[in-house]
Amino acid sequence: MTSIVAAEGLSKTFQVKVRDPGLRGAVRALFRPRYRDVLAVRDVTFRIEPGEIVAFLGPNGAGKTTTLKMLAGLLYPTSGRVEAAGFVPWTGGPPFKRRIALVLGNRQQLVWDLPPEETFLLNRAIYDIPEVDYRARLAELVTLLDLGDVLQKPVRQLSLGERMKCELVASLLHRPPLLFLDEPTLGLDVTAQEAIRRFLIEYRDRHGATVLLTSHYMQDVTALASRVLMINRGRLLYDGALDVLVARIARTKRIELVLGGDGGDGHHVTAEALAAFGEVKSFHFPNAVLEVRREDAPATSARLLAAFPVADLSIEDPPIEEVIRLAFARGMEEEQ
Amino acid sequence: MIKRYAALIRNAWLVDLQYRASIVLWLLWGVTEPAIALGIWWAIAGDGSVAGYARADFARYFFAVMLINQLTIAWDSWYLDRWIRDGELNYRLARPLHPAHEAVAENIAYKARTASVILVVWLIVAAAWPAVRLPLDPGRWALTLVAVLLAAAMRFFISFTTGLLAFWTTRATAIMELHAGVSLFLAGRIAPLALLPPAVAGVAGALWFRSMLAFPVDLLTGAVHGADAIVRGLASQVVWLGIWIVAYRIAWSRGIRKYGAVGG
Numbered sequence: 006m007t008s009i010v011a012a013e014g015l016s017k018t019f020q021v022k023v024r025d026p027g028l029r030g031a032v033r034a035l036f037r038p039r040y041r042d043v044l045a046v047r048d049v050t051f052r053i054e055p056g057e058i059v060a061f062l063g064p065n066g067a068g069k070t071t072t073l074k075m076l077a078g079l080l081y082p083t084s085g086r087v088e089a090a091g092f093v094p095w096t097g098g099p100p101f102k103r104r105i106a107l108v109l110g111n112r113q114q115l116v117w118d119l120p121p122e123e124t125f126l127l128n129r130a131i132y133d134i135p136e137v138d139y140r141a142r143l144a145e146l147v148t149l150l151d152l153g154d155v156l157q158k159p160v161r162q163l164s165l166g167e168r169m170k171c172e173l174v175a176s177l178l179h180r181p182p183l184l185f186l187d188e189p190t191l192g193l194d195v196t197a198q199e200a201i202r203r204f205l206i207e208y209r210d211r212h213g214a215t216v217l218l219t220s221h222y223m224q225d226v227t228a229l230a231s232r233v234l235m236i237n238r239g240r241l242l243y244d245g246a247l248d249v250l251v252a253r254i255a256r257t258k259r260i261e262l263v264l265g266g267d268g269g270d271g272h273h274v275t276a277e278a279l280a281a282f283g284e285v286k287s288f289h290f291p292n293a294v295l296e297v298r299r300e301d302a303p304a305t306s307a308r309l310l311a312a313f314p315v316a317d318l319s320i321e322d323p324p325i326e327e328v329i330r331l332a333f334a335r336g337m338e339e340e341q
Numbered sequence: 342m343i344k345r346y347a348a349l350i351r352n353a354w355l356v357d358l359q360y361r362a363s364i365v366l367w368l369l370w371g372v373t374e375p376a377i378a379l380g381i382w383w384a385i386a387g388d389g390s391v392a393g394y395a396r397a398d399f400a401r402y403f404f405a406v407m408l409i410n411q412l413t414i415a416w417d418s419w420y421l422d423r424w425i426r427d428g429e430l431n432y433r434l435a436r437p438l439h440p441a442h443e444a445v446a447e448n449i450a451y452k453a454r455t456a457s458v459i460l461v462v463w464l465i466v467a468a469a470w471p472a473v474r475l476p477l478d479p480g481r482w483a484l485t486l487v488a489v490l491l492a493a494a495m496r497f498f499i500s501f502t503t504g505l506l507a508f509w510t511t512r513a514t515a516i517m518e519l520h521a522g523v524s525l526f527l528a529g530r531i532a533p534l535a536l537l538p539p540a541v542a543g544v545a546g547a548l549w550f551r552s553m554l555a556f557p558v559d560l561l562t563g564a565v566h567g568a569d570a571i572v573r574g575l576a577s578q579v580v581w582l583g584i585w586i587v588a589y590r591i592a593w594s595r596g597i598r599k600y601g602a603v604g605g
Contacts, residue, residue, distance in 0.1 A: 019601060074431070077435055078434070078435070079431055079434050079435065079600070080600065080601075081597075081598045081600075098437075099437030099438070100437075102435060102436060102437040103437050105435065106435075107431070107432060107435035109428075109431055109432060111428075112427075112428050112429060112431055112432060113432075114432040114433075116352060116356065118355075118356050118359045118360075119352065119355050119356060119359070123352055123355060124352075126348060127348045127349065127352050128436075129348075130344045130345045130347070130348030130349075131345055131348070131436055131437065131438045132436075132437065133344075159359075
């Protein structure tokens with residue numbers, strides 16, 4: 006299978022003017038401007054296969070959006086090579102741009118004063134979409150996104166969620182095989198976020214599109230992405246499945262117990278008794294949470310079941326946010 | 342490409358129709374400046390003339406300025422400055438259509454709307470006031486049309502290129518303001534170039550300012566006559582248009598590499 010996106014040694018350095026604080030600093034900067042190199046993206050290499058949904062993960066300023074913009078041809082890399090949808094993005098021109106969609110959560114293409122349908126019609130002309138295809142695709146997108154009654158309302162009267170949905174429609178009418186989504190759920194309420202996530206999965210399944218997205222919302226990543234690219238300070242720290250990352254970073258698992266059941270009510274169980282099996286994270290009868298080494302989890306569970314009356318037992322990974330925090334902390338240690 | 346332009350112009354007009362009051366304001370702005378200039382020269386000329394310009398000549402001149410300025414003016418540096426600094430350029434760069442086409446379409450939409458209204462105003466005034474009537478000379482009108490197209494194209498590239506300076510500086514619109522200020526005198530917006538000191542008029546002719554406005558205006562009112570002068574004026578327009586196109590190409594290709602794609 007040929008990759009739809011291939012980045013090799015991708016780097017981007019911005020020159021940023023540095024200025025000392027205060028009036029004196031401002032005057033000095035006027036006559037002798039000093040510049041500092043900011044390494045936004047450093048030597049990033051990865052490949053993405055058609056149909057994958059891949060999430061860029063990282064704190065603000067990590068280089069996620071810069072990478073995305075280089076892949077979409079908006080930014081010229083300082084060094085490295087990229088091929089996306091069969092083109093070098095910044096020389097691909099209109100044929101490349103017909104094969105991608107770029108959705109920016111904070112910068113919208115919908116014409117503010119007009120109903121969204123006018124932007125759709127404009128894109129029909131810009132992308133040379135035949136009338137028949139336009140009608141069919143619009144109907145499909147409107148149904149999938151449940152947009153029935155908003156097409157004729159001026160964009161300025163739409164809710165943020167409705168606007169983002171319309172933004173997706175405008176960006177997908179030309180049926181691009183490769184989607185770049187920068188914070189597509191930014192600022193949306195939970196219902197709207199879920200609607201967008203459901204839509205993206207459905208759209209990928211129907212049309213085999215490849216999706217690259219950045220997001221701050223962990224739910225976006227867990228619900229959508231089969232794979233994550235973890236970026237911090239411009240470096241790619243991890244590339245792979247989310248659960249593998251969790252397994253690698255989280256050296257522990259959590260055993261969640263509900264005491265009681267057939268073997269008695271379990272009132273005699275104490276925190277001290279549980280501590281013999283692992284670290285007690287919380288104990289509020291009848292609920293207890295133990296943390297144990299990952300590889301010990303099955304055996305410890307069996308011993309717990311034998312030792313106590315247990316109504317319910319589950320083995321969980323630590324919360325994903327915690328894993329990510331750990332991963333970034335470790336990534337920084339390795340760098341230093 | 343025609344379909345794309347039609348769609349872009351249609352959207353520009355739809356947006357305009359949302360803001361009827363602003364159309365009136367823009368129109369007033371377009372009429373006020375030449376009207377004030379005319380008022381001043383009207384008073385100065387009195388019953389005599391200034392450098393060969395009597396009251397009726399001034400009236401014709403400034404009515405022509407009113408029309409041709411609206412047909413050739415370009416606001417693109419303001420739009421581009423915003424696109425670049427606020428990151429609105431991002432989605433425009435992701436579309437298979439060069440952002441300059443959207444700017445050209447906006448220009449056509451704007452010019453068609455304001456110039457048509459000014460033309461109507463002029464016809465009404467001319468019906469009542471013979472001084473502002475122009476001779477119906479098809480050859481002259483055709484030459485003026487060519488000169489207006491060249492001037493409009495040149496002013497577009499000047500404005501667009503200046504707007505592109507926003508890739509490097511946050512003062513792109515200030516540079517355009519400065520240019521507008523200089524052109525007030527050198528392009529003939531405040532007075533016919535014939536009334537300027539010869540040295541200043543010479544600078545206006547040697548640079549692009551006369552080609553921007555004064556030449557097409559003089560062509561329309563008949564102040565420029567003789568095949569020689571007309572050919573020289575048109576040639577100067579072509580040369581300066583070429584120079585600004587080259588400047589635009591350099592600024593675009595360098596700037597787009599420099600672009601930081603603001604936003605996120």
